[in-house]
Amino acid sequence: MDLNRATVLGRLTRDPELKNTSTGRSVTTLSVATNRVWVDQSGTKQEQPEFHNCVLWGKLAEIAGQYLSKGRRVYMEGRLQTRDWQGQDGVKRYRTEIVVDNMIMLDGPRGSSTGGSQPTNNNNETPESPSDSGQSDEIKVEDIPF
Numbered sequence: 001m002d003l004n005r006a007t008v009l010g011r012l013t014r015d016p017e018l019k020n021t022s023t024g025r026s027v028t029t030l031s032v033a034t035n036r037v038w039v040d041q042s043g044t045k046q047e048q049p050e051f052h053n054c055v056l057w058g059k060l061a062e063i064a065g066q067y068l069s070k071g072r073r074v075y076m077e078g079r080l081q082t083r084d085w086q087g088q089d090g091v092k093r094y095r096t097e098i099v100v101d102n103m104i105m106l107d108g109p110r111g112s113s114t115g116g117s118q119p120t121n122n123n124n125e126t127p128e129s130p131s132d133s134g135q136s137d138e139i140k141v142e143d144i145p146f
Helices: 058-067
Strands: 006-012 017-020 026-039 045-057 073-086 092-105
Touching (some): 006 045, 017 058, 026 058, 045 073, 058 092
Parallel strands (some): 045 092
Antiparallel strands (some): 006 026, 006 073, 017 026, 026 045
């Protein structure tokens, strides 16, 4: 049995980038910073930031694009995936990302001082188009299950 699971809890380093594929599926990319803090042998406090590239698909991508922003605390859970491509200079490039299927927004809604929320899952592998489901393109706060 194999397991490919990644979990990060940190802050967004930039605003999410929400786009649509040629087939109309929503995709959001974002970056989460985590910070490791420890005291070395000499008693000096050390910090080491780590940056994680994350990709969200479907309804989860739309929610992240609408409600997350730079500096917000977030919990992301998913699987690691490495993709490769040929750069313009002819060199093969690689990028490892967390393909997120579970997200918890830890800060309250924008402008709110409350924190915490319920998980938002992306278990639906085939996205529904708004015309198929009778939903509008805009996500309403009351429709989010947290």
